[in-house]
Amino acid sequence: MPRRVTPALLASAVLMAGLVGCSADARKTEGQQAPVEPPPAATPTPQVPAGKAPQRAFAVGVRQLKLNRDGRALPTTLWYPAAGQSGGAAKRSATAAEGRFPVVMFSHGLGGRPDDYATLLTRWAAAGFVVAAPTFPHTSRGADNNVLDVLNQPADVSYALDQVLALNGKADDALRGRLDSERVAAAGHSAGGVTTIGLFTASRDERLDAGVVFAGTALGVGTAFAGAAAPQLFVHGELDEVVEYAAGRAAYDKVPWPKAMLSLPKGDHGRALLSDGATLRVVSDTSVEFLRWSLYGDADARKRIPTDATRGDIATFDDHL
Numbered sequence: 001m002p003r004r005v006t007p008a009l010l011a012s013a014v015l016m017a018g019l020v021g022c023s024a025d026a027r028k029t030e031g032q033q034a035p036v037e038p039p040p041a042a043t044p045t046p047q048v049p050a051g052k053a054p055q056r057a058f059a060v061g062v063r064q065l066k067l068n069r070d071g072r073a074l075p076t077t078l079w080y081p082a083a084g085q086s087g088g089a090a091k092r093s094a095t096a097a098e099g100r101f102p103v104v105m106f107s108h109g110l111g112g113r114p115d116d117y118a119t120l121l122t123r124w125a126a127a128g129f130v131v132a133a134p135t136f137p138h139t140s141r142g143a144d145n146n147v148l149d150v151l152n153q154p155a156d157v158s159y160a161l162d163q164v165l166a167l168n169g170k171a172d173d174a175l176r177g178r179l180d181s182e183r184v185a186a187a188g189h190s191a192g193g194v195t196t197i198g199l200f201t202a203s204r205d206e207r208l209d210a211g212v213v214f215a216g217t218a219l220g221v222g223t224a225f226a227g228a229a230a231p232q233l234f235v236h237g238e239l240d241e242v243v244e245y246a247a248g249r250a251a252y253d254k255v256p257w258p259k260a261m262l263s264l265p266k267g268d269h270g271r272a273l274l275s276d277g278a279t280l281r282v283v284s285d286t287s288v289e290f291l292r293w294s295l296y297g298d299a300d301a302r303k304r305i306p307t308d309a310t311r312g313d314i315a316t317f318d319d320h321l
Helices: 008-020 113-126 149-167 191-199 245-254 278-296 297-309
Strands: 059-065 074-082 100-108 130-134 179-189 210-214 232-237 258-263 318-321
Touching: 008 232, 059 113, 059 149, 074 113, 074 149, 100 113, 100 149, 100 191, 100 278, 113 130, 113 278, 130 149, 149 179, 149 191, 179 191, 179 278, 191 210, 210 245, 210 278, 232 245, 232 278, 245 258, 258 278, 278 297, 297 318
Parallel strands: 100 130, 100 179, 179 210, 210 232, 232 258
Antiparallel strands: 059 074, 074 130, 258 318
C-alpha cells in the first residue's frame, strides 16, 4: 500500500522537486568530483547575551493578527506563553504569562498553513517563546501555489516581524511589554526553509539572532550569508524525497557562523513535524535547547543539545556551535 502523503507535503513535493531538479547547487553531476573549496574565514562568535531560559513549562495561548503588506494578505498566528497550568492544547486569546519572551518567526511549506505545525510550535511557546507564523498569500493551502512567490516571502516575514514587535508598545494589547525585541529568530520548513535562509542571505534581516531550517535549500536565495554571526540549526531527513539531503547539506556547509545539523537517517521531507511521535520529540527538544541557548544565552541549554539530538538513535548530530 502506498504511504499516505498529506496535501501540504504533496504540494511541497511538486514545488521543490522541480526546483531542486533545476538547481546546479543541489547535486553533483554523476561521476564529476566536486571542486575543493578553501575553508571559510574565521568569524566572530555571536554576541549571545548571557542569561537563563525559563525553567518551567508554560500554558500556551493562541491568537490571530490580520496583517497586510501592500496588498499581500498575511494573516499571522501567534502562539505565546500564557498564564495558568501548563499542558493541553493552546487556549484562544489566553492571558499572557508574566515576563519578556524572545520571538521566533516561522514560515510554513508550500501548500501548508501554520496550524499544520501546531504541535511543534506549541512546544516552543510552552518553553518560553512567542512564535509568529504568517500564512503566505500564494504558497499556502488553497492559494495558487505560485512557486516564484517564495522569493517575496523573506520581505513578508520582515514586515510581519515589524508588526509583531509593535505590539510590545501598544497600550491596549495583551502582549504589551511581553516581547524581547533584542532576541529574535527565524525558522521554516521546506519552502519556508528557503524563506528562512533568504532572511540571512539576500534579504538579511539584521534583527535576527538565530535560524532553524527544516528540509530547506538555498535555491533562489543563495548562500551569501551576511551580517552579524547568527547561529543556525539545520534539520534534514536523509531520505527526503523532495529536497535532497545533499542540497540541504550544501546550504548548511556554506554557513560561516556557529552551526549544527540534525540528520535523520530514516527521515523523509518532514512528516514527523506534523504529528507527535518519537522523531518529533527529538526534533522539538533539540530545537528548544538551541533556541534557549541562542536567544536566552543559556549555557546549560547549550550543553544539553547533543544529548537531546542523539537520544534513541533517531538522529545524528554535526555540532559546530
